[in-house]
Amino acid sequence: MTTTRRSERSRRAILDAALELLADTGYPDLTIEAIAARAGVGKQTIYRWWRGKGAVILEALVDGGVTDMTLPDTGDLRADLRTVIRATVAEFADPKLSATTRAITIETLADEALAEQVRDQLLRPQLTAVKERLSRGEIREGVDLDLVVELLFGPIYHRWLLRNGPLTEEYADQLVELTMAACLRNG
Amino acid sequence: MTTTRRSERSRRAILDAALELLADTGYPDLTIEAIAARAGVGKQTIYRWWRGKGAVILEALVDGGVTDMTLPDTGDLRADLRTVIRATVAEFADPKLSATTRAITIETLADEALAEQVRDQLLRPQLTAVKERLSRGEIREGVDLDLVVELLFGPIYHRWLLRNGPLTEEYADQLVELTMAACLRNG
DNA sequence: AATACGAGACGCAACGTCTCGTCTCGCTTG
């Protein structure tokens, strides 16, 4: 049995320091030593509880409640999706939030174990929520809802990753429109 | 006037060494020093001609002719897209090729200037080719072809990035089918 | 009494710059 006498004070300081550093100085300057210094914490305290800076960022995001995206159900699927996709596009367009996403994505690409945690703890809840909302809509027979979810979020990631065009509200709406055309029962 | 007395021999050795290292030992071990050692070249020779390993990988890919994706035009848009998307999915599913893509993506996320070069020299040609093929198809009025292209490639990137499901031929076909439903004139 | 804590020293690896001596090319000059 592990006697977890973990200091909540240090934990919070570390998570906050990580997010602050990302916002202030950007990913290249986000080092374990910088986090420890800014948090007023020994490096060992970080290594004792996390596998690396990727894990720190992940916990900071989960802790920050980014995953609590309870999407609306007004009965109008098109309108509800517009709300969600507009919010997602805005999130990716925001330089501050985008910096955090960029950091966690880099870590994710270099660490498969972390990638699975990010997927399960951060992304899946959101994707599942959208999928469930879709399942209550007028979707054509034989259409894979997972694929529809990807049809919505994939292009956003794609455009963000490749810096291949503006991430605007109009873009979000067009994306919803086209996706609806793909899977709605009444074309 | 710059008297470019650049050694083609060294250039080739460096590009080859970079790709070999990526295939053999993976991204974490892809260092400038390792590339120089494997290529039998001084580090300065790399720094003289490239901004970093990201630029080396990019040139290796461009040089390797990855961009020469001349897609077919049989008259059947659905069949042609199936061919292209199947190939793309297979590319992302292949561990060897995927390792290179992963490496260039990481570099891209950390270096905006590199990102633009990758987009313009590597990705845009392929996306443009697909867009042109689409423009010869029976697409509904008022549909943005750029968006349709993202509808095709976005989900693939999304699934690959998040490791969020298998990248199979069936997946490719379903993706094409759904995209066609979204934008074809005769629903 | 046990153990997490802040602080920081330690050896290691890769960074990017630099300084060698060598080699190769292009231009000059006899």
Add this chain to the structure above:
DNA sequence: CAAGCGAGACGAGACGTTGCGTCTCGTATT
């Protein structure tokens, strides 16, 4: 036309710097 010269790229690797992850301290907490 050929011998010689000078600029600059080349392989090699030393150099100081930075961040890594591990390790000891003495202190603080429970």
